[in-house]
Amino acid sequence: MHSQRPPSAQRSPARRAPDRTTEPADASTGAPRAPEGLELRLAIGKGGLGLELGRPFSMGVLEIMELVIALPTVRFPLDVSGGVSRFRHRRGTLDRISVELPSQRLRRWAAGRLRGLIGIGPCEVWVGVEKYGASFALSSEIAILAFSVTVAVTGEDASLMVTRARGTGLPAPATAMAISAVEALVGNFARREGARFIVPKAVTKVVRALLPEAGVRAPGTADVSITSIAAAHDAWIVHASAHPVAAEPTEVATRAMEAVAITRAADEARLEKNYEGARALDLLSLERAPRHPEIASRIAEIDAFVGGRAEAALATIAEVEREEGRGSHLDFLRAELLAETGDVRGAIAAFERAGEHETAPVLAARAFERAAELTRDPLEAAGWLDRAVAHAPAVPRIRWARVRRRLALGRTQDARADVEHLEAQASGPRARYDVWWRAGAAWQDLGLIADAAPLFERALRFVPDDAHALAGLGRALVARGKTARGVALLTRAIDLREAAGEDAAGLHIDLAKALAEKLDDRPAAIVHVRQVRPSGQAGQAGQAGQARQGARDAVEARALEGRWRAELGDVAGASLAFARLRDHAETLPPGDRDAHEPTAAFLLEAAIFEREVLHDSLAAQRHLAAALRLCPNHSAIVSAYRAVGAEIAGIPLPPPAPPSVLGESSDGFSPDEFANMEGLSMARLPPSPPSIMNIGLGTGEHGNxxxxxxxxxxxxxxxxxxxxxxxxxxxxxxxxxxxxxxxxxxxxxxxxxxxxxxxxxxxxxxxxxxxxxxxxxxxxxxxxxxxxxxxxxxxxxxxxxx
The missing domain is CATH 1.25.40 (Serine Threonine Protein Phosphatase 5, Tetratricopeptide repeat)
Structure with a gap:
């Protein structure tokens, strides 16, 4: 057999039989057609006759580069006039095969099979070529998973070992998720043992999947072994031969094989979600293999996932770092644990280290993004986000974070450049619309309302009748002084929203403000705020977030109604509107101080009205009590409450103080900002007398x-x-x-x-x-x-x- 192998170097092109696999076989033989694109040809040499691949052929994710089959039973003289079809039924033996696995093809193939693994919907897959295997990274909107797969070969069998698992936002420990990901990819043709996947007879599986489809009898592979796996910059090339020189085992593969063997029982428990049992088994393994990095990392990730064990997990990671040195794959986890314990500086330094040494670009970018979230220095945060975008320029979440940061720093042109990048990445008109509408909303959220007009106009280019973009453009035009056009757009947006059955409370408020403040048409403005319904009756208010927003809209609508009625001289109607304001405010849950400050300010304005115009201190006190419930430590409200309480109790008050009695509150807004009715000012409220300074501050006494x-x-x-x-x-x-x-x-x-x-x-x-x-x-x-x-x-x- 060995002497009969037909080496291609000794073949003469003149003696090569013509390729006939693309033509139908003789009707009497019934030979099937070859798969489209597969080209086989006869090879005649001193050793005898054989079949070989005419040109590379794609089979799924694999690219078959070379295939040679010897036909030892065929002897000279012979008739080759029938081409391949004449010999396709002969039993041959596989002489050699070369297969290429491109990383990009593997990435696209894996993306479909890993959908929904780490989060709802599709996940982006990154594949990195390594000398001894591959690196994988899966990312969704909320989670990232990264791990390595180390390859070892024994004869014709291949083993895949899962190592160095890490991630963030995962629904299970990283190692368990990594094993599940590899099982989703190779589970149909591999046998799993813990974190090891064994692919038996790998070459035979490839040959038997390829040749019978071409109508060629599968050759024997008894003497075939995998001789080498070479890694290029974007692909792996696997060679197998019938007379191999045994592939030399690598140190990396040997260590990985030992590690997965030690952790096999614990990994089985981990996959069954028995995390405490897996941790106990890992501890037993760590006693037998002290300071083993893979075992220690598995313990640390379970402690971090369960929660409340940050110190224990950090101690375990410290042992891993001593063994692995700088650049441990657990740097990201260590940084998250430091942030959990309140060590912000240590966490930022750990995230920087993780980003610098992480091989998966998306996880490296997330590390820099987390550093930006933790730092309080706006310029430093912008620098972290620059590094994050450099590692993962195609991740929209990071781009949007940099847009917001650049806007906060006043770098609007740089932020606009990021938005244009996002538009270039978007696919289809709707996606491009989403980019520009979100950009306009970001500009408006930071108070750049007038500058948002061209952004909303760009959004309307893709979806011209969208109510959200029309509303945004309408607000921007009103801010620019083009009130008439802005009001027309807001009216159209309201019509579209209500025609679609959606709640338009916020748009009614925006339109009412434009009418009252820009066009001085308070009666028409009151009509629009009266159409804002309470949160319990608002459309789609069954969801918690929409219900809270509906309640805030109702509060603002009643406050504006009261203000404008007071300015029109409708004192009774204003008092009734402010009373409804208080009723709505009392339905809001306490605790969210930032969200409740506007409501507390409206209640303060209502209290000023009741005391200064109607001289009803009891009604003012009720408004202030409702405001205190939402913002219990707001200095301006506390002072006003004390003053009104002292007035009701008949406690003598000192003479009125100058206009800056309360001044700018320490809580971010001045009471005068909300007392804009003629003749009303918080400055007219007398200062709090010393005898009632402790109202509402608690009753605790401390002798120690x-x-x-x-x-x-x-x-x-x-x-x-x-x-x-x-x-x-x-x-x-x-x-x-x-x-x-x-x-x-x-x-x-x-x-x-x-x-x-x-x-x-x-x-x-x-x-x-x-x-x-x-x-x-x-x-x-x-x-x-x-x-x-x-x-x-x-x-x-x-x-x-x-």
Missing amino acids: DAQEAEDEARVEELTRQLQADPTRDDVVDELVERLLRLGRSHELFALLSARLEDATPERRIALVPKQRDVLTRLEADARARGQDLEAQLFASARDALS
């Missing part, structure tokens, strides 16, 4: 100054930890105890209210008693101060708890 200082410091630290990870219930519990000791009841009330809103039924059972105790305490404090209305508010809130 050291304990109080410790509690204050600990509260600040716990607050930072909760901001870094809002899911930490243990942090919430300790924070509740500290605030109780400090007597900061209003802060405690806001904290518990916010936690109750999103709590699970089990967690709610634990929080509701604490909320009741706080409300009881606040009620007693209010009654002790003679504030029966405020006490009634706290009592009502307590009774409403379920």
Whole structure:
């Protein structure tokens, strides 16, 4: 057989039989056609007759570069006039084969099979060629998974070992997700053992998938072995031969083989979602193989996934770093854990290290993006985002983050350049519309309303009748002084939204503002704000986010109605509108201070109206109490509440102070900004008398100054930890105890209210008693101060708890 192998170098082109595989075979033989594009030809040499591939042929993700089959049973003299069809039924033996696997073809093939693995919808797949295997990265809108696959060969069998798994936002530990990803790719033709996938008879599988489709009998492969796997910059090339020189085992493959063998039992438990069992098995393995990087990394990722074990996971990662040196694949996880513990500087440094050494571009970019999110320096954040975009220029999320950051720094031209990049990446008119509409919304969110006009105009080029873009352009034109045209566009946008059955409350408010403030048509403006319905009746208000927005729209509409009615002299109608404003505000859940500041400002304006115009201090106090519920520590509202309370109680007040009595509040807005009715100004409210300065500040007493200082410091630290990870219930519990000791009841009330809103039924059972105790305490404090209305508010809130 060996002497009969027909080497192609000894063949003469003149003696090569013509290719006839693309023609129908003789009707008597019934030989099938070859697959389209497959070209086989006869090869005649000193060793005998054989078949070979005429030109490279694509088979799925593989590119068959060379294929030689010897026909040892065929002897000279012979008739080759029938070409390949005459010998296709002869039993041959595979002499050699070369297969190329292009990385881009593998990436496209894998993307379809990995859809939905790490998140809903499609995922982007990146494949990197490595000397001993491949690197993979999967990314969706919310998650990223990266891992390596190391290849080892034994004869004709190939083994794929999953190593160096890491990621963020995943629904399971990274190693479990990586094993699931490889199983989705090769599970149909490979056998899994933990994190190892064995592809038996790999060459035989390829040959038997190719040749029978061409009507050629599959050759024997008993003596064939894989001789080498070479890695080019964008492909892998696999050679197999019947007389191989054994492929030399690599150190990387040997270490990977040992690692997956040690962790096999734990990986099986990991795939069954028995994470505690997997961790226990990993610990046993770590005792047998101390400081093994793969084992230690598996333990750390389970601790990080379960939560509440940041310190334990960081200690485990420290051991891995000592073994692997600089550039550990767990740098990203270490950075996230440092951020969770409140070590912001350490987290930023770790994210930088992760980004510099990460091989998967999308995960490297995410590391720099996270560093930008953590830093407080706007210029430094912009620099991090520049590095993130350089690593992953095609990721829209990072581009949009840089757009917002550049806008905040006033670099509008640079931000516009990023938007143009996003448009170039978009496919189809609707996608391009989405880019420009989102850009216009970003400009408007930062107060650049007039500058957003050309962006919305660009969006309307792709979808000319879209209500959102028409509304954005209408607002921009009003800001530019083109009020008439802007009002016309807002009216058209309202018609389109309502015709589609969508809620147009926000557009009615925008149109009303344009009519009242630009065209001085307050009666028409009141008509539009009156069409804004309460949140419970708004269209599609069943969803939580839309319900909250509907409630805020209703609050603003009633506030504007009251303001404009007062300016028209309709005092009774203004008072009624402000009362409806308070009713809507009381339906808002407390806790979200930033979202509630505009509502609190409207309530402050209502209180000013009731006290200064109607001389109804009790009504003013009710408005201020509702505002305090939403913003319990706002200095301007607290001062106004104290002043009105002192006036009702008949406590003598000092003479009026100069116009800057309250001045600019420490909370970001001045009360005068909201008292724009003629003759109304918060400056006319007298300052708070010293005897009632402690109203609403809690009733805690501290006999131990050291304990109080410790509690204050600990509260600040716990607050930072909760901001870094809002899911930490243990942090919430300790924070509740500290605030109780400090007597900061209003802060405690806001904290518990916010936690109750999103709590699970089990967690709610634990929080509701604490909320009741706080409300009881606040009620007693209010009654002790003679504030029966405020006490009634706290009592009502307590009774409403379920």
